[in-house]
Amino acid sequence: MKSEEKLNEALRAALKRKFDDFEETPNPASFNIIRAHIKQPRNYKFLFLSLLLIGLVGTGLFFNQYLGENAGPQVAGRKDHISLTKSELKARVAPEVVTLKNEEKTKPEISRRDADLNIPRQTFKNRNKHQDVQSKLLAQAIESNLPAQVLRSNRKENLFQEADHNLSPQILIAENNAEEIRQPAPATTLAIQVSKLESEQMKSTAMNLPGVAVPEKDSPYYKQKNPSKVSWLVNAAVLKSYQILTVPKSSGQDFQNFKFPSVFSLESVGYKFSVGLEKKGFQALLHYSTFRLKFSYEIAGNEYIVQNEGQSYTIVRPGTVVTENNKMDLLGIGLSKQVLWGNSPFRKYYASAGLEYSRAIQSKSHIGWINASIGRQFAVNRNVLIHVGPYAEFSPLKMSGANNPFLYQPYRVGISLGMKLIRP
Amino acid sequence: MKFFTSNKYKSLTQLVGACQKRDQAAQTVFYDRYKNKMTGICLRYAKTRAEADDIFQEAFIRIFNHIDDLKEPEAADSWVKTIVIRTAINYYHRTTKSETLHSSLDNTEMQLDSGDYEKLMDQLNVEDLLGLINELPDKYRTVINMHLIDGYTHVEIGEMMSLSDATVRSQFMRGRNMLLKKLELKGIVHHEI
Numbered sequence: 383m384k385s386e387e388k389l390n391e392a393l394r395a396a397l398k399r400k401f402d403d404f405e406e407t408p409n410p411a412s413f414n415i416i417r418a419h420i421k422q423p424r425n426y427k428f429l430f431l432s433l434l435l436i437g438l439v440g441t442g443l444f445f446n447q448y449l450g451e452n453a454g455p456q457v458a459g460r461k462d463h464i465s466l467t468k469s470e471l472k473a474r475v476a477p478e479v480v481t482l483k484n485e486e487k488t489k490p491e492i493s494r495r496d497a498d499l500n501i502p503r504q505t506f507k508n509r510n511k512h513q514d515v516q517s518k519l520l521a522q523a524i525e526s527n528l529p530a531q532v533l534r535s536n537r538k539e540n541l542f543q544e545a546d547h548n549l550s551p552q553i554l555i556a557e558n559n560a561e562e563i564r565q566p567a568p569a570t571t572l573a574i575q576v577s578k579l580e581s582e583q584m585k586s587t588a589m590n591l592p593g594v595a596v597p598e599k600d601s602p603y604y605k606q607k608n609p610s611k612v613s614w615l616v617n618a619a620v621l622k623s624y625q626i627l628t629v630p631k632s633s634g635q636d637f638q639n640f641k642f643p644s645v646f647s648l649e650s651v652g653y654k655f656s657v658g659l660e661k662k663g664f665q666a667l668l669h670y671s672t673f674r675l676k677f678s679y680e681i682a683g684n685e686y687i688v689q690n691e692g693q694s695y696t697i698v699r700p701g702t703v704v705t706e707n708n709k710m711d712l713l714g715i716g717l718s719k720q721v722l723w724g725n726s727p728f729r730k731y732y733a734s735a736g737l738e739y740s741r742a743i744q745s746k747s748h749i750g751w752i753n754a755s756i757g758r759q760f761a762v763n764r765n766v767l768i769h770v771g772p773y774a775e776f777s778p779l780k781m782s783g784a785n786n787p788f789l790y791q792p793y794r795v796g797i798s799l800g801m802k803l804i805r806p
Numbered sequence: 807m808k809f810f811t812s813n814k815y816k817s818l819t820q821l822v823g824a825c826q827k828r829d830q831a832a833q834t835v836f837y838d839r840y841k842n843k844m845t846g847i848c849l850r851y852a853k854t855r856a857e858a859d860d861i862f863q864e865a866f867i868r869i870f871n872h873i874d875d876l877k878e879p880e881a882a883d884s885w886v887k888t889i890v891i892r893t894a895i896n897y898y899h900r901t902t903k904s905e906t907l908h909s910s911l912d913n914t915e916m917q918l919d920s921g922d923y924e925k926l927m928d929q930l931n932v933e934d935l936l937g938l939i940n941e942l943p944d945k946y947r948t949v950i951n952m953h954l955i956d957g958y959t960h961v962e963i964g965e966m967m968s969l970s971d972a973t974v975r976s977q978f979m980r981g982r983n984m985l986l987k988k989l990e991l992k993g994i995v996h997h998e999i
Binding site for chain 2: 405409416421
């Protein structure tokens with residue numbers, strides 16, 4: 383038994399000496415296989431950034447669509463109209479005063495005009511307290527023989543205010559006039575030339591119905607009131623990735639039979655989405671893109687096989703096949719300059735060039751790009767321009783891989799489609 | 807500028823922490839740290855190079871997928887090694903249905919002195935010795951590796967392989983004797999030293 387133990391100890395000592403520092407290089411393809419089977423990272427950062435991007439785009443579109451329109455020419459035109467009508471009306475109403483003589487004349491007039499008011503019934507549904515008070519005042523006024531125009535204008539103003547603040551200008555004026563009249567004089571002595579006011583009002587209302595746009599006569603492209611204003615940009619591009627691969631001599635291994643995806647293969651197609659701002663042709667953009675590089679190669683072995691091919695012989699050196707399939711999600715910031723040229727009021731040519739710095743979302747890899755694009759820009763309307771054209775970018779520096787000794791110089795080529803939203 | 811590359815991690819704890827966050831760059835560094843050593847272990851436990859590759863890949867998939875279970879990052883070295891050995895045990899437990907043990911060699915009476923075998927092994931290069939170990943039946947090879955090289959006790963081996971103490975001892979003795987016989991058959995005997 384003792385000799386057995388001694389033998390075991392001797393064996394243990396000998397084997398440990400031999401194998402304690404025993405190391406061997408694993409199969410080069412192993413890491414890719416392992417990577418393909420391990421759990422994906424919990425990409426909350428990606429989710430957050432995606433939501434941020436969507437939020438930015440959504441907010442931009444919202445502001446452009448609604449605030450831009452509200453502050454636009456329609457509003458300006460309406461204000462002009464109001465001031466004109468107001469002055470006209472003041473001039474006309476002041477000297478011409480009609481005295482209302484009895485209640486019988488006033489009441490039918492009120493009911494007829496109320497019927498004439500083409501106010502959507504839905505607007506009555508959401509009355510607030512203020513409106514209820516106004517209704518009560520209206521009833522009291524009718525009872526106390528207030529002039530018809532004063533009552534109706536007062537009521538109408540509130541209804542429109544409830545609907546969408548698109549106040550009919552003549553209602554406002556009538557209200558103002560009514561206020562002036564109501565304050566100094568008792569109701570029974572107030573007088574307005576109703577017929578004149580009525581004709582003015584109906585004519586003006588027809589011209590200022592809410593939601594009816596004035597036909598655009600100007601060229602949409604050139605009539606930007608302030609081209610130096612900040613515009614919103616949204617771009618999407620489909621890009622195919624290529625690479626210039628450098629195999630250093632001092633790698634200690636022989637590499638052979640490199641295979642890359644064909645020129646039109648979808649294996650290395652990625653996408654790029656950008657959103658940003660433009661002012662005076664300078665564009666600041668936030669980029670999100672997927673970047674794929676795929677190729678395979680063989681690590682040459684030490685055996686040489688001579689193959690007989692008819693009358694000739696070929697020496698083949700078998701190797702271990704390694705497939706590289708690198709996919710990255712990149713988030714980047716970029717700055718570029720765009721220039722436009724062309725004579726058409728609706729279509730122009732554009733060219734842009736810029737720099738971009740991107741960082742991988744899953745890892746801490748980073749990459750720099752120089753990009754350029756050229757194409758055509760079309761005006762959809764005064765506020766929206768669409769541009770489409772080829773897009774290319776390349777990395778000016780060679781970068782080393784993690785699992786192999788190669789140096790990469792990636793470049794991407796594709797088609798870009800974008801939209802520019804201009805605040806009027 | 808580096809591409810698909812990683813940052814430097816100041817400590818093993820930091821590296822494990824990054825791997826637990828599924829940082830791909832950290833996983834690459836982690837893999838590079840252990841890949842050669844663990845390949846050596848897999849080659850000892852496997853019968854062929856191809857099987858060693860399978861065990862190695864399976865083990866690292868388990869390591870990366872279960873690295874959250876590693877509560878003491880400073881013990882990562884022994885944790886990784888244990889995972890690899892357990893994967894090798896499972897691999898042969900799964901693939902080996904019934905094994906024909908070479909009974910003719912089992913009971914061979916050993917005549918050599920312990921010191922002779924120590925010297926004999928020193929004479930062999932690692933590849934030859936590895937070849938002899940690889941030729942052992944799966945169970946014997948596993949027990950020999952675990953007890954003589956990796957330092958597990960019979961009790962620990964029994965727990966890991968779901969075998970009784972006695973069975974482990976028996977398999978170890980048979981495996982050891984078979985290994986010694988193979989050394990003799992290799993033609994290296996004590997009087998040649």
